[in-house]
Amino acid sequence: MDRFTRALAAFFTYAFLGIMAFLSVFPFIWMVMGATNTSIDIVKGKVGIGSALMDNIRAFATTVDVPLVFWNSIKIALIATALTLIVASLAGYGFEVFRSKYRERVYSAILLTLMVPFAALMIPLFIMMGKLGLIDTHWAVILPTIGSAFVIFYFRQSTKAFPSELRDAARVDGLKEWQIFLLIYVPVMRSTYAAAFIIVFMASWNNYLWPLIVLQSNEMKTITLVVSSLASAYYPDFGAVMVSAILATLPTLIVFFVMQRQFVQGMIGSVK
Amino acid sequence: MASANRSLNRYFNINGWFFVAPAALLIGVFMVYPILYSLWMSFQTGKGMMTQFGGLANIKRLFDDPMFVLALYNTMIFFIVQVPVMLTLALFLASLLDNPNLKFRGLIRTAIFLPCVSSLVGYAVLFKSMFVQDGLINSTLVGLHITDQPIPWMTDPFWARVLIIIAITWRWTGYNMIFFLAALQNIDKSIYEASRIDGVPSWGRFFYLTVPMLKPVILFTTVTSTIGTLQLFDEVRNIMTSDAGSAAGPSNSALTLSVYIYNLTFKFVPSFGYAATVSYVIVLAVALLAIIQFYALREKD
Structure with a gap:
């Protein structure tokens, strides 16, 4: 290639990537700008900082009990994530370390559930939660998400890298299997736990359809449900909607920027 | 012993x-x-909790139900158009970003990845606010003379579907790109060097070297995207519907199977048996497509 074609190719590459990067980031900027504009300005497509931020926050805070709703979301996401990590790491370790013919069959069956769409579960789950008297409780949201085939798979794949010498040495020293798990496996696999934490926390935080079905009273609702109901009003107050969207996005955005490396590693590690 | x-x-x-x-x-x-x-x-018929065994009545009802046919059609349109568009774009972006001499590489990668960190409902709501009739997108498009008239994103069936496809593509392209990028970085670069010396043009290297070596990742991203698209719910409900009604977009043009199941169960007089039958259509579609994709992309010996 001569210099001219090469320069042209470079120009188009940077132009294309620049446009893509801009389009990817712009809605975030729009969200922050929108929080400072009136609903009318937002709907007219005003670009720029306005002066309605305090009004929007006030409008949002008077229609919704913001701290409660935010706390509901945090609580559900943290409990669900902690329980998922415990259950899935036990199972991933168990399947990888204590292999047997029957357990491999159970494992295959568990992997098969990855393909089950949630729509096919929601009606029986709803009836089940009704019978258990758990409708409109946070446990109804948390319980069905704990047994996650994907996270079990992730832990089993990661356990393949856990050195068997460590385990053998511990057995010689007379440690029980649960002690080996708790005292050796868990500390050694810190980064696996960190990556899994991010994946599960994000999924739980973003969960929408199932909470929409089981959480009915306003005191129980999560931030995701509040954003949705504010925006689906006949004449939505988009200023308040923007403020609520920022609140819904902030935790996952913070987790991403603080733990970017584990984040990407966790995603990729799950495919290998 | x-x-x-x-x-x-x-x-x-x-x-x-x-x-x-x-x-x-x-x-x-x-x-x-x-x-x-x-x-x-799915073999039970009746309303609410009053049900009796109906044999194949629900399956028969599927074929006489224009709403179901529409929902199936929409879901398949979203799947057939959106998944290839998104994965092609993701693969293209990844191969551009795989160049170690590229300036601002990390910055561009983070920017393109950022959408998949956004809140699902949050981003849907942002798109709703940007694509309103006289809103940001339309005034920009008209201002740049790309169109003479505002595009009826929310009122025309065709454009409503386009909007949903744009939204999902925005949210998930960067996510899939990261998988491609990781796989590309594992490829031994000397293969490219050798083929370049042999005079293989860059597009040839891409189609005959890169794509075959990425097959496992392409399979993974295709299957996960298929499962995701066939279950599409959050975007449609938050961009296209309002609390006032159950219509999903103009003339239900964005009605997906998941939204229809939700409506059958929680918006209309509940018809659990029939809703379960519709949900099994998704189960079968996911299973069938996963098997087809698996055989089409499997490693040939």
Whole structure:
């Protein structure tokens, strides 16, 4: 290639990537700008900082009990994530370390559930939660998400890298299997736990359809449900909607920027 | 020795089940039991809790139900158009970003990845606010003379579907790009060097070297995107519907199977049996497409 074609190719590459990067980031900027504009300005497509931020926050805070709703979301996401990590790491370790013919069959069956769409579960789950008297409780949201085939798979794949010498040495020293798990496996696999934490926390935080079905009273609702109901009003107050969207996005955005490396590693590690 | 071995085996076996039991139990109760229950329900007819065995009545009803046909059609359109567009774009972006001499590489990668960190409902709502009739997107498009008239994103069936496709593509392209990028970085670059010396043009290197080597990742991203798209719910409900009605976009042009199941169960007079039947259409579609994709993209010996 001569210099001219090469320069042209470079120009188009940077132009294309620049446009893509801009389009990817712009809605975030729009969200922050929108929080400072009136609903009318937002709907007219005003670009720029306005002066309605305090009004929007006030409008949002008077229609919704913001701290409660935010706390509901945090609580559900943290409990669900902690329980998922415990259950899935036990199972991933168990399947990888204590292999047997029957357990491999159970494992295959568990992997098969990855393909089950949630729509096919929601009606029986709803009836089940009704019978258990758990409708409109946070446990109804948390319980069905704990047994996650994907996270079990992730832990089993990661356990393949856990050195068997460590385990053998511990057995010689007379440690029980649960002690080996708790005292050796868990500390050694810190980064696996960190990556899994991010994946599960994000999924739980973003969960929408199932909470929409089981959480009915306003005191129980999560931030995701509040954003949705504010925006689906006949004449939505988009200023308040923007403020609520920022609140819904902030935790996952913070987790991403603080733990970017584990984040990407966790995603990729799950495919290998 | 034999008996020592046997007792060791038993010890391992008990421990193995102990570790696996909580997960197996939870998946059994909250996954396996509901999916079987759904299958049983799909043979029941009636409203609410008053049901009786209806044999294949629900399956027959599917074919006479224009709403179901529309929902199936829309879901398939979203799948057929959106998944290839997104994955092609993701692969293209990844191959551009794989160049180590590229300036601002990390910055561009983070920017393109950022959408998949956004809140699902949050971003849907942002798109709703940007694509309103006289809103940001339309005034920009008209201002740049790309169109003379505002595009009816929310009122025309065709454009409503385009909007949903744009939204999902925005949210998930960067996510898929990261998988491609990771796989590209594992490829031994000397293969490219050799083929370049042999005079293979860059597009040839891309199609005859890169794509075949990325097959496992392409399979993974295709299957996960398929499962995701066939279950599409959040975007449609938050961009296209309002609390006032159950219509999903103009003339239900964005109605997906998941939204229809939700409507059948929680918006209309509940018809659990029929809703379960519709949900099994998604189960079958996911299984069928996953098998097809698996065979089409499997490693050939």
